[in-house]
């Protein structure tokens with residue numbers, strides 16, 4: 001993952017809390033009807049980038065089970081980043097990293113998270129299996145887990161570009177539990193000199209409890225994504241981003 005939290009912090013000055021009545025922080029009660037079961041929304045972003053959104057990837061009840069398990073059992077940490085010449089920056093959410101053995105090491109903002117073992121968290125293996133079932137042919141071998149304790153926690157604009165780790169066109173499967181949050185995608189600016197500037201193309205998903213969003217193709221190369229602060233996100237959200245990381249010995253695949 002190639003977070004640029006310094007960049008994210010700069011961007012956050014522009015991402016002040018916005019009130020919105022459009023999303024809900026459900027408590028742990030589930031409606032009887034599972035209305036969006038099997039729904040798959042495909043969005044072609046152009047230029048070989050696309051996303052697929054499954055609003056009800058997992059049932060509401062099962063998703064709460066996973067939420068409670070992860071909330072209690074994951075060894076969460078909130079690292080501090082020291083970017084040269086900038087004040088120390090506390091990552092604005094709790095994180096944890098799980099990865100198979102023998103993979104290249106994840107490093108971002110000079111921070112190397114400890115790679116915990118899948119074997120210690122059987123429910124994560126179950127979710128991984130479900131992701132693989134939903135997208136046959138995918139082979140994720142790591143997951144970066146985020147916990148947003150309130151609407152004050154966020155992830156700023158970034159792309160998970162790290163060719164040596166993920167290859168040129170990484171797929172990222174993002175599973176969400178708990179409080180719904182806005183997820184935005186915006187097109188990267190073309191490299192300078194910019195004219196004519198491409199402006200404004202933006203996509204939005206309201207990431208629901210039990211949903212899965214898959215980003216694929218050139219999405220990391222050409223687009224940025226974020227989960228901004230939200231004043232009325234009253235409770236916690238847990239997000240799992242499954243990724244395929246290259247083996248330590250391989251240089252390209």
Ligand SMILES: O=C(O)CCC(=O)C(=O)O
Pocket residue numbers: 001144146155160174183207225227239241
């Ligand atoms: O929480 C989310 O939906 C996105 C998280 C994300 O982009 C990341 O971990 O790289």
Ligand SMILES: [Mn+2]
Pocket residue numbers: 158159160225
């Ligand atoms: Mn990301």
